Amino acid sequence: MTLQAIRYSRGCLEILDQLLLPDETKYFSLHDTKDGWSAIKKMQVRGAPAIAIVGCLSLAVELTNSDVESVSSLKELIENKLDYLVSARPTASNMAEAASRIKAVIRQLAKGDDYKAEDAKLMIIKELEGMLEEDININKNLGKYGAEHLLGTYAKPPVNIITHCNTGSLATAGYGTALGVIRYLQENEKLGHVYCTETRPYNQGARLTAYELLHENIDASLICDSAAAACMKEKNIHAVIVGADRVTANGDAANKIGTCQIAIAAKYYNIPFYVACPRSTFDPSTQSGEDIIIEQRPHAEMTSIKGIKIAADINCWNPAFDVTPAELITGGIITEYGVFKPHEVKQRLQDKA
Numbered sequence: 001m002t003l004q005a006i007r008y009s010r011g012c013l014e015i016l017d018q019l020l021l022p023d024e025t026k027y028f029s030l031h032d033t034k035d036g037w038s039a040i041k042k043m044q045v046r047g048a049p050a051i052a053i054v055g056c057l058s059l060a061v062e063l064t065n066s067d068v069e070s071v072s073s074l075k076e077l078i079e080n081k082l083d084y085l086v087s088a089r090p091t092a093s094n095m096a097e098a099a100s101r102i103k104a105v106i107r108q109l110a111k112g113d114d115y116k117a118e119d120a121k122l123m124i125i126k127e128l129e130g131m132l133e134e135d136i137n138i139n140k141n142l143g144k145y146g147a148e149h150l151l152g153t154y155a156k157p158p159v160n161i162i163t164h165c166n167t168g169s170l171a172t173a174g175y176g177t178a179l180g181v182i183r184y185l186q187e188n189e190k191l192g193h194v195y196c197t198e199t200r201p202y203n204q205g206a207r208l209t210a211y212e213l214l215h216e217n218i219d220a221s222l223i224c225d226s227a228a229a230a231c232m233k234e235k236n237i238h239a240v241i242v243g244a245d246r247v248t249a250n251g252d253a254a255n256k257i258g259t260c261q262i263a264i265a266a267k268y269y270n271i272p273f274y275v276a277c278p279r280s281t282f283d284p285s286t287q288s289g290e291d292i293i294i295e296q297r298p299h300a301e302m303t304s305i306k307g308i309k310i311a312a313d314i315n316c317w318n319p320a321f322d323v324t325p326a327e328l329i330t331g332g333i334i335t336e337y338g339v340f341k342p343h344e345v346k347q348r349l350q351d352k353a
C-alpha cells in the first residue's frame, strides 16, 4: 500500500497530519475551507500539489454540504473561498493556478441562464475532485520522463541521487514529483542509492522523505543539509533531483530553503541538477524568481522541535524557500510533458496547452 496523504469521498475529506510523522500516523477530517486553510497554514499538509488538492477538496466538501440559491451567488461564494485558500501560503503557485482554473469554469457557467444552481454546483464539485486522480497520472508521466532523460543523457544505471525536502506521496496525491522519478528508477531496477537531506527546520527530509523511502524499501541514506557538497564529492552522485513550488517564465525555480546552495555545489561538481514539477507549478505570469514572494515562517520552527528548545533565544531569519536561477538547473525541468531546458519551458508548456 502506498502512502496516502489525502483520503477523499464526496462530502468527506481526511488528511494525514504530517506534523506528527514519522512517530504517529493520524488522519483528521476537514469539513470546509476554514479547516483547509488552517491545515495548509500550519503545514499539517504541505507540498505544492498537495496544498492545491487539499484546498480544492475542502471547498468541494463545503459545497457538498451547502445549499445554493443561484448560480451568481454560487460564483461569488467560490471566488471568495478560492482567494481565501490561496492566502494560506504565498510562494507555491499550484493553489493559485487551481483557483484561476475553477474561477474560469464558474464564470462560464454563470453566463446566461443555462444552468440551475444545484447543477452548476455539482459540475464545480466534479471539477475540484478531478484534481486528485489527475495528479497521480501526472506524476507517473513525469517520473518516466525524468528517469529516461537522466539515463539517456547523463548516467548509466545504477544511478545515485541527491534529493532535498519531500516531493513524494506526502507532497502530492501520490507517487510524487522528484520522488516520482526516484520511484520510477526503482521500479525499473535502475536506481543505486538515494541521499536525502534532513531539510531543516521543518525536517521534511528526515521525517517525511526518509519515511517514504523506507516504506518503499529504497536504498537510501539521510544526510545533513550541510553535507550535500561533501556527498557530491565522496559518493559518486549522478544527479540532483528536487521539486519546486513555483517556476517562473524565465525558468527560475522557487523551492525549499537550501535548494539554491545545493544547485551551486552541483554546478561546481558538474552534476546535473533537475527540477521536477507538474505544469500547475509553472507560473508564466511571474517573469523571474526576483518577483516571487518568499514565505517567512515562525522563529519557533527553527528554535524548537516538538516543543524542545534547540537554540538560544536569538532573533531568527526563517525563509521557507529560496530561488534557484535557471542557469543552475543544468539537467532540466522535468514535467508531465517532457524534460525541458529552463529557457524553453514557457514555450514548450504553452505548446501543450
Ligand SMILES: CSC[C@H]1O[C@H](OP(=O)(O)O)[C@H](O)[C@@H]1O
Residues within 6 Å of the ligand: 046, 047, 048, 049, 164, 165, 166, 167, 168, 171, 172, 177, 178, 204, 242, 243, 244, 245, 254, 255, 256, 257, 320
Ligand atoms: C512536490 S512539491 C514539494 C515542494 O514543497 C515543499 O515545500 P513545503 O514542504 O514547505 O510545502 C518543498 O519546497 C518541495 O520541493
